[in-house]
Every structure is written in C-alpha cells, then in structure tokens.
Amino acid sequence: MVNLGDVFPNFKAQSTIGEIELHSFLGDKWGILFSHPADYTPVCTTELGKVAKLAPEFTKRNFKMLAVSCDNVEDHLGWIKDIQAYNCLEGEFPFPIIADEKRELAVKLGMLDPEEKDAAGMPLTARAVFIIGPDKKLKLSILYPATTGRNFDEVLRVIDSLQLTAEKKVATPADWQAGGNCMVLPSIPSAEAKQMFPDHKVHEVPSGKQYLRTTPCPK
Structure with a gap:
C-alpha cells in the first residue's frame, strides 16, 4: 500500500x-x-x-x-x-x-x-x-x-483541485468546479488573508469563529 x-x-x-x-x-x-x-x-x-x-x-x-x-x-x-x-x-x-x-x-x-x-x-x-x-x-x-x-x-475535477491547491493557498469546497469560489486556508491569519485575497468574504456562523472564508478562484 x-x-x-x-x-x-x-x-x-x-x-x-x-x-x-x-x-x-x-x-x-x-x-x-x-x-x-x-x-x-x-x-x-x-x-x-x-x-x-x-x-x-x-x-x-x-x-x-x-x-x-x-x-x-x-x-x-x-x-x-x-x-x-x-x-x-x-x-x-x-x-x-x-x-x-x-x-x-x-x-x-x-x-x-x-x-x-x-x-x-x-x-x-x-x-x-x-x-x-x-x-x-x-x-x-x-x-x-x-x-x-x-x-x-x-477524476478530472479532482485533478483541477490538486493542481490549483498545489500552487495557491486555498482549498476547494464540496462539489467545487474549476473557476468556482475557493476557501481560504484556516492557517492564514486575517491580516495576511486581506493582502493575499482582497476580495474574500468572511461568513458569520453561530459559533462566532471566523474560519469560513471564501474567495474568488485565484488565477
């Protein structure tokens, strides 16, 4: 294996x-x-x-x-x-x-x-x-x-995600397709995320934790 x-x-x-x-x-x-x-x-x-x-x-x-x-x-x-x-x-x-x-x-x-x-x-x-x-x-x-x-x-969809995330600091959500919105990695601090992904959005959730951040797909 x-x-x-x-x-x-x-x-x-x-x-x-x-x-x-x-x-x-x-x-x-x-x-x-x-x-x-x-x-x-x-x-x-x-x-x-x-x-x-x-x-x-x-x-x-x-x-x-x-x-x-x-x-x-x-x-x-x-x-x-x-x-x-x-x-x-x-x-x-x-x-x-x-x-x-x-x-x-x-x-x-x-x-x-x-x-x-x-x-x-x-x-x-x-x-x-x-x-x-x-x-x-x-x-x-x-x-x-x-x-x-x-x-x-x-398999092609997964390959698109693998190749994108190998180059960019993003993850792809469920059912993602090439060109769709991505998730900002949780390991990236807020200040750095604003510089790297100026158009990203923080989604409010009941826990109050700001971990759900989406951004347009990086070029």
Missing part, C-alpha cells in the same frame, strides 16, 4: 508500447495510473473508452496516462480493438496498458478486491486510481470495488 505523500514505486513492466519504467515514462509530468481486473470485461471496456475520449483533457493538464490489467500484452492488444469498436474510437490508442499477469503490481500497490473473485477463485484487482505528481509522490488514491465503474469526469 502506498500512502499519500509517499514516493510512488518505480516499477518496470511490459506494456502495449514495450517495456515501461514508470518514473522515466512520466518524466516531469503528472501521471494517472488506473487498474482493471481483467481484459475482455464489460465495465473495463467502458472505462478505457471513456479515458481515451478524455485523453485531450488529461494532456491539457500535463498528464501521462497509464492503465494496468491482469492479462498479457497480446490480450491487451486484441482487447484494444474491442474498446475502440464499442466506444467508436478511431486512430492510435492514446495510452499504454501494462501487463500484470502474475498480479505482482496489484499486490504491491494494494489493489486486490477480496470480495470479488475470478473463475479460478482468485481475488480480482480492484478499480484503483493513483494520481502521481511531477515530484513522483502520490497525490491522490481512489479505490473502487471491481463491480463499480469509475467516474473519470470526477
């Missing part, structure tokens, strides 16, 4: 574009690594198609994309044709899929779902999402059960 703030393990693995060393593959970009229980499975086919359609959005945010599934490269290459056909995709598939036949990565990264098993009785790989920063540290992890497909529009 990798904890938030840990350097993400730098593994080598075979993929649909050849051998990949994670840190070298990412370079100085952000990275998203998402896992799948197996090839030729229905939910995974919809997910990979969705991410392929969103590839320009990830690229715009300076991201490299990488999937992992517990089958071999040959199966991955055949499966990609199904993914493209079902999701009406044309051209080159926009990201590699790692082969994890022995489930070594699934075990190493804590991605197994003990409640769901394959035909051989082995635990399926859960639907993990890992966001890795340019510093190679884990910024976000989300773990869905194998039976539940992910919402990658939500």
Whole structure:
C-alpha cells in the first residue's frame, strides 16, 4: 500500500508500447495510473473508452496516462480493438496498458478486491486510481470495488483541485468546479488573508469563529 505523500514505486513492466519504467515514462509530468481486473470485461471496456475520449483533457493538464490489467500484452492488444469498436474510437490508442499477469503490481500497490473473485477463485484487482505528481509522490488514491465503474469526469475535477491547491493557498469546497469560489486556508491569519485575497468574504456562523472564508478562484 502506498500512502499519500509517499514516493510512488518505480516499477518496470511490459506494456502495449514495450517495456515501461514508470518514473522515466512520466518524466516531469503528472501521471494517472488506473487498474482493471481483467481484459475482455464489460465495465473495463467502458472505462478505457471513456479515458481515451478524455485523453485531450488529461494532456491539457500535463498528464501521462497509464492503465494496468491482469492479462498479457497480446490480450491487451486484441482487447484494444474491442474498446475502440464499442466506444467508436478511431486512430492510435492514446495510452499504454501494462501487463500484470502474475498480479505482482496489484499486490504491491494494494489493489486486490477480496470480495470479488475470478473463475479460478482468485481475488480480482480492484478499480484503483493513483494520481502521481511531477515530484513522483502520490497525490491522490481512489479505490473502487471491481463491480463499480469509475467516474473519470470526477477524476478530472479532482485533478483541477490538486493542481490549483498545489500552487495557491486555498482549498476547494464540496462539489467545487474549476473557476468556482475557493476557501481560504484556516492557517492564514486575517491580516495576511486581506493582502493575499482582497476580495474574500468572511461568513458569520453561530459559533462566532471566523474560519469560513471564501474567495474568488485565484488565477
């Protein structure tokens, strides 16, 4: 299991574009690594198609994309044709899929779902999402059960928050969307907040504590 703030393990693995060393593959970009229980499975086919359609959005945010599934490269290459056909995709598939036949990565990264098993009785790989920063540290992890497909529009929303809050001293409230009002961090004193966020608003609450402060989204 990798904890938030840990350097993400730098593994080598075979993929649909050849051998990949994670840190070298990412370079100085952000990275998203998402896992799948197996090839030729229905939910995974919809997910990979969705991410392929969103590839320009990830690229715009300076991201490299990488999937992992517990089958071999040959199966991955055949499966990609199904993914493209079902999701009406044309051209080159926009990201590699790692082969994890022995489930070594699934075990190493804590991605197994003990409640769901394959035909051989082995635990399926859960639907993990890992966001890795340019510093190679884990910024976000989300773990869905194998039976539940992910919402990658939500993943993009979270990425927008991560990238904003990495640069600006704000936090994002519930259901925040890019460009929406943000929260001034509680650690910033009032006098400093007035200088940093001249248009911020202090919200009065019954406790009398002035901790709820909203500000227009910093540029």
